[in-house]
Amino acid sequence: MAEHGIALGIDLGGTSVKVGVVNRAGEILSRGVRPTEVEKGPSGVAENIALAVEDALQAAGMQLSGLDGVGVGTPGICDAARGVVVSSGNLNWKNVPLADLLQRRLGVPVRLENDANCAGLGEQWCGAARGHDHVILYTLGTGVGGALILGGRIYGGATGWAGELGHIRVAPGGPACTCGLQGCLEAVSSATAMAREGREAVAAGRSPAMARLAAEQGGRLDARVVITAAREGDPAAQQILRQAGEYLGIVSAMLVSALNPELIVVGGGASHAGDFLLEPMRRVIAEQAMPGPASIVRVVQASLGNDAGLIGAATLIWRWAVQNRGRS
Ligand SMILES: [Zn+2]
Incomplete structure (x- = not known):
């Protein structure tokens, strides 16, 4: 045909x-x-x-x-x-x-x-991962989605569950996750988790900036508020993004040692945090992954958006x- x-x-x-x-x-x-x-x-x-x-x-x-x-x-x-x-x-x-x-x-x-695999394939076809065959992708939204592109193809594992990066446990004893486990990457690095941390910071009086930005949109404090406050220089908001980035870095370091990817792409709404999130990821990968694969991998923001x-x-x-x- x-x-x-x-x-x-x-x-x-x-x-x-x-x-x-x-x-x-x-x-x-x-x-x-x-x-x-x-x-x-x-x-x-x-x-x-x-x-x-x-x-x-x-x-x-x-x-x-x-x-x-x-x-x-x-x-x-x-x-x-x-x-x-x-x-x-x-x-x-x-x-x-x-x-x-x-x-x-x-x-x-x-x-x-x-x-999430489709998002990875889209970025590989014509976005941030174009031309790369060994790619890890995270999507940071309500949850944390993941995709493993290995040898140019989606890796699904034995029964299709591979790439569920959001449910790798990274914070033992941490917040409950939607999957029933505790301390999953999704529970600490999703847009939902960032918003929860932001509300806690406001409730504790630690962030006048996030309190003001949330009030401007009817009291709704979402990840966008955290990101905007971080750009304005708010230390509490920057700390929330740094922590989310460090957790992403811990999981990424393991994947870098295990899979030797060329590129790690971060997408989804919360990826607009940019280097507030990506710099801590890069630092933790450099500290915790094997030096060989850590030296070649790049961590970048996705480019195709929604x-x-x-x-x-x-x-x-x-x-x-x-x-x-x-x-x-
Ligand atoms: Zn989970």
């Missing part, structure tokens, strides 16, 4: 479905957004995805027949080869054959991958075609 050079990327989240028509340069030509409506179950969600797809195609003046296929980034654990969402807490799904559901509805090839997952999902179609060339 001749390639059109256009695919659809889907970022399936717990609250909304974001769709983009994407070309091979990673440019988003048009978009569609619909609510996920998790309560409607897998077939209802698949229908909402199809509607968002139609919105995006209409906006681009295109039809499904003009696409190479559809790639979907989903929260949770995926069996990419079978196109099954094995387990997703956000969607409340177990063993949902989403690729089949969508393929029947849309009539084009559909591929699935975990959402679109990394969507673009990476679209590229699943082209990667799949290359990996399976000659098989069918």
Whole structure:
């Protein structure tokens, strides 16, 4: 089949479905957004995805027949080869054959991958990790997602759980994590964790700057407040980011010694903290990883923002075609 050079990327989240028509340069030509409506179950969600797809195609003046296929980034654990969402807490799904559901509805090839893995693939295709085959990616948002790109491909492990970097325990006795463990990286370095630390600092009277910035947005203290206060020179906010960066550095140092990556990419909303977060990471990696691999690895901020997952999902179609060339 001749390639059109256009695919659809889907970022399936717990609250909304974001769709983009994407070309091979990673440019988003048009978009569609619909609510996920998790309560409607897998077939209802698949229908909402199809509607968002139609919105995006209409906006681009295109039809499904003009696409190479559809790639979907989903929260949770995926069996990419079978196109099954094995387990997703956000969607409340177990063993949902989403690729089949969508393929029947849309009539084009559909591929699935975990959402953080898609963000890694997007950054590797046309973002901060372009041209690199050995990459570790973190996404710092509500939680901490991770992706391991080894030898140019996503490493999923024996059963798809590899790359769950947010649930590596880094602070024994630390805060409870959503997974049921304590002191996971997600519990100390996510945007949620930064906001929690910020609220504690304000409650203890240690940060007039964060108190003022939160008051300016109706009392809501999120990671953005912490980052803005840090830029203004607030010591408490800078300390919160330094600590989050040090924990990321501890996990990264182990991964650098184990996997010898060229690049560590930090994405997600909280990555806008930039060097407040990345400098402590670099320092801890230099202190704790083996000197050989530590000397070559670079730690950088992601460059595609919120679109990394969507673009990476679209590229699943082209990667799949290359990996399976000659098989069918
Ligand atoms: Zn956890």
